[in-house]
Amino acid sequence: MEKKVQIKTEMSEDRGGDSSQTEDRDNVEARLLELAKSHPEGISNDDIKQHMKEVPLPEITTVINKCLKNGTFDLFRTKDKLFYKYKDPSKKTVNKGADNEEKVVYKIIEEAGNKGIWIRDIRFKSNLNMTQLNKVLKSLETKKIIKAVKSVSASKKKVYMLYDLEPDNTVTGGAWYQDQDxxxxxxxxxxxxxxxxxxxxxxxxxxxxxxxxxxxxxxxxxxxxxxxxxxxxxxxxxxxxxxxxxxxxxxxxxxxxxxxxxxxxxxxxxxxVNRFLPSHGLVKTTCGVCPVANRCADMGLINPKVCTYLSDWLNN
Amino acid sequence: MSAQLGKVLALIISDRFGPVVEKVGMYLFQYGTSPLLYIVKNTGLPLGKVKESLCVLIKYRLVFFVPNKNENIANYTFIADNVLLMLRYPKYIHLIKRKFGDESEMIVEEILQKGYWTASDVIQKVFQRLSKNVDNAVSFGQLKDKFVSLVTAKYLVRIPYSEEDRPVPNLILQEGELHSISEIDIQQLVISAKTGQPFCFPDQGVYWAVNFDRFHQDMRDKIIVAAFTRKFDENAGELVRLLLQQMYIRTQPWADVSNPVPIIEIKDIIKKQTGFPQLNVFFDQYVNVIEQDSCNLIRKSGEASGGSFQIFLKEAFTQFAWEVIEQCVLEKLDSKAARIFRLVKLKQYIEPDQIQQLAMIPAKEAKRLSYQLFEENFLQIQELRKAPVGNGPSKSFMLFHINLPQVAQMILELCYKTLFNIMTRRSHEKVMNKRIIDKKQRVDTISMGMRAQGASEDQLADIEEMITPPEREILEKIDRTMKKLTLVELEIDDTIFLLQMYLIYE
Incomplete structure (x- = not known):
């Protein structure tokens, strides 16, 4: 049986500022991740030592600490032995203490990805009633697990997505939109x-x-x-x-x-390119651009004899 | 045939022939083909007046007649298109002047004024007019040559005549007579000019009239060449001009698409010319550039004899009509509206959502503009309804599209309206300032008369002073106004011509 524990590994940190060292560290990290991915059941300190004999221990410690910090590694203790397990950073599980409803809603929102999902669709999929759903969403929002983003296509429509996701261009509108405008x-x-x-x-x-x-x-x-x-x-x-x-x-x-x-x-x-034609006669007069041309006739209030547009144009 | 067109025609006819002829003409316009007594009855004019009016209208080829079933009665039909052409007369005269010179211009002018005339009479009249000008003497022989060249170039055609003597003659024309010149006796013309006696010339009864179609052909070519010059440069314009010129050898003048023209012919012509050195050097490149252009008006049709090319006249005018309409949208609404209009044109059928995305216009504004375009009849809406599935929400798609012939017709109507407005305004200005114009005319006549009598400068200045400075100012303003209105009238006619060309090809 596995039990998750939060342990701060007490190992001395090597703070090398050299660029070649950081490069090394990236390399080590990649190898370590590779190793962890190939062992879904977890890797122990011994495994690491075995696979990376040439790398100094302090180096490995720094990398492991970093991975633990950003959540790529999970630390387990099985039979008094420490295991590191690879965890996909894009997949976060709901915090402990979440009830079933929250889990269901979380899963639906997670599936929607960075496009987000509308509250109505969540309701249909989760079969929760409105008040309950609102409560769940509010609690998830206060926990900073999800966020609400206003969509540009409809200003009043809010879509929900995971907190750390960057909204898709279809939601924000891309470079041409500033605050939905x-x-x-x-x-x-x-x-x-x-x-x-x-x-x-x-x-x-x-x-x-x-x-x-x-x-x-x-x-x-x-x-x-x-x-x-x-x-x-x-x-x-x-x-x-x-x-x-x-x-x-x-x-x-x-x-x-x-x-x-x-x-x-x-x-x-x-x-x-150039156009074929210069501006033609019709648009040079006022009638071609007249907004009330449809109502103009030889009698009535709008007629060419008293037309102010024509007069202005003639006096110009 | 719209009410708007009718109003314009009425103005044109009453301007030129007076109210009685207008009444007869408008009756025929409104009610279509009718016999004489119907016109008399419905217009309420005396028989003599109606007959006279019909004579005038027939003389200017604004009305034609055919025998009724009862062959003693004629049916009269109004030709609306020819009335509008009266506005274009200055253009015809100008065209001839540029192409054939002053004497030919006078010949065409006289014939346009008379409707139709015999060759000898025209020549005599032009000779009289020219002989007033001493330093520019022209012989009858030269004038005859000018006349003949106008006929062979098909600017003048013979009008049909009747051979049998019947109450309602059947006008006919033998094949080949349309452009064949008849005998013109210069000897007799000279004698008649010297003696001043009216003479019976041998070509009596052979009448000539202006062939509008031929003029329109020239105007059409001019538009195409000008368009290419504007889009590319003068060299490309010249190339297209020569292409059109060579086209006539092989193709009917009003065909939609020209028959293939071997490019080598044009190359030969250009080699002989000296006016366009650039075109000579880069000839192949110019051909390439024009052929590959996205407008696609000139296309390669075959590789024979160094490549032969076709020019697509119908398509050219379709594109021109698009441009005219786009400009109307641009000026009337906004550049953004024009953008939407062009987008719909490119996509043919488009949803409102796509418009705002592709045209980069805010949703609200895009919606407002597209519905405004719809309201002004530039756009049409096609609704696609899905058959309702069960009790789900019924979906329907709205697609915007453009019906070009209809929009062109609409713009044409707007042109007629504008024409009507401008003409009305002009006569209104004349009426409003009648007193001052009359005064000016009176003063002018007096001062001219006094000058003829040899009055001194002081006296003339006195007369001139009868028009006060404010009056002079008003007169200047009227003058400006009239010039502006006349100019615009001619320009509108250009637009009408372009749109009509499109509709004819369509």
Whole structure:
């Protein structure tokens, strides 16, 4: 029978500041973990000594202490002998003292991963009633085992996930969201800068003589290029990934300021382009952009003879 | 054929021919093909007036007639499209002036003013006009050559005539007569010009009119070339121009897609030209760039004789129509709305959730803009309902999509409305300032008369001073307003032309 005990191993700590030493220690740690994983029933001090004869004992002690601290190792005593057992750090068990309901709810939330789970779904899965569930969730929350995260897709919807998990992008919305609010100004600025970069590249390419084909090929930019440009510009406080830039560039394409083609290696290439037509006659007058054009007629209150939009435009 | 179009047509006709003709024309527009007595009865105009109006309308090819079942009665039909073309006359004249010079311009101008005319009469008239200008003397022979070249280039066509004598003539035209020039006797023209006697010319009864289709062809090509010039550069524009020029040798002018044109032909032409050195050097590259562009309007169709290319005219105008509409959305709503519009265009069918994700617009705003676009009829909603399974919640998907022909039609209607508004406003401004305009005209006539009589500068200045400085200011303002309105009217007509081209191809 195994009994879990919390023992502080009293061993002298070696505090080496050398970089080569830390490297050694990483190596030792990896080997130790490997060893522990291959023995699911646990490893004793003797096992360790046997497998790593060349490593000095103080070194091993430091590593074991570290692993015990961050919860990768569990310490057991069986038959007056100490055993270390490997424990997956991502899987935490509920603290002792939790009742059955808490365990069930914990398991459901754990399964949901970093996407989180909605309270209604927990209720359906656990078959607990609302008041009971609320109580359980509250207790888990105060114990800092789970946390509630507000989802961006619906501002009032809260999802629960394990305390130490980083919420998924679908929940937080990624780089574009700050406290559930979409930062449209930030996106606009980025989109403008991306367009400026592509335009600059296009103009530079056109300046160099060498034929239209060369100019066209030079004016293509990858998302990586743009990403580098934006990072160097330093307009963004949060660090943006290349995928983020990719989606920004897509808005530039949607604004008809750039075109996107598929390169041979499967990534996209972007290039600033011109439109076919200059702005046409209809949008130069007021009627083309008039908000009450539908209600305008040759008689009635809204008519061209007294139209203030037209008058303003004519007096301009 | 909308009410809005009817209003514009009414304005155009009453502007040019007066209220009586307008009434007859509008009756025919509203009620469709009708015989004479119906028009008389329903308009309440005297028979003589109606007949006169119909004559005017037929003369300008705004109405045509066909015999009824009872062959003594004619049915009259209104041609609405031709009325709108009257706004385009300045453009036709300008086009001819650029392509063929001043004399040809005058020939076309005279024919447009008359509706249709015989060759000899036109030449005589133009000669008279030109002879007033002493230092620019032109002989009849030159004018005849100009006329013939206009006919061979198909800018002028012969109009159908009747051979038999019947109450309602059946107008026909033999094959080949459309563009074949008849005899023009220069000798007689010279004699008649000298003596001033009206003369019976040999080509009497052979009438010529302007072929609008040919002009539209030129305007269409101009739009395409300008678009390519704007998107790429002048060299690419020139390349497309030559491609279009070579296209006519093999293809019907209004075909959706041109037949393949060997690129080597164009290369040869460019080699002989000197205007575009860049194009000559990088010819193959330009061809490559245009062909590989994402617009896909010019495609390679075969490798024969160094590669042959097709130009997709229908698709070109579809893309132009898209751009026109996108600009309308952009100006009317917002750049974000335009982004959503383009996104829907790219995805064809799209869910509202996807819109906010891909367009990077906050959820609330994306929703507001897409429903605003829906309200303004730019977007359509397609609802997909799943058949309800048991008693579970019934699911339905909402998909946004765009019906381009319908949106184009809507924008076209808006163009008509704008045209109507601008014309109404212009006549309103004229009425409001009638007194001051009349005064200006009076002063002008007086001062002109006095100048002819040889009045001194002081006297002339006195007359000029009859218009006070504030009045002068108002006159200037009216002048500016009128210019602005006229300019916009022409520009709107460009948009109408573009959209009509799209709808015709569609």
């Amino acid at each position: 979409f930062e449209s100004e930030f996106v606009d600025v980025l989109s403008q800068q991306c367009h400026r970069y592509l335009l600059q590249k296009w103009e530079d390419a056109n300046k160099i003589s060498g034929g239209p084909l060369l100019a066209r090929n030079r004016s293509y930019a990858t998302a990586g290029d743009v990403h580098k440009f934006i990072s160097e510009l330093g307009i963004s406080k949060v660090s943006l990934s290349v995928e983020d830039i990719e989606s920004i560039l897509y808005t530039v394409v949607l604004d008809n300021n750039a075109e996107r083609i598929l390169a041979t290696n499967g990534s996209y290439l972007y290039r600033a």
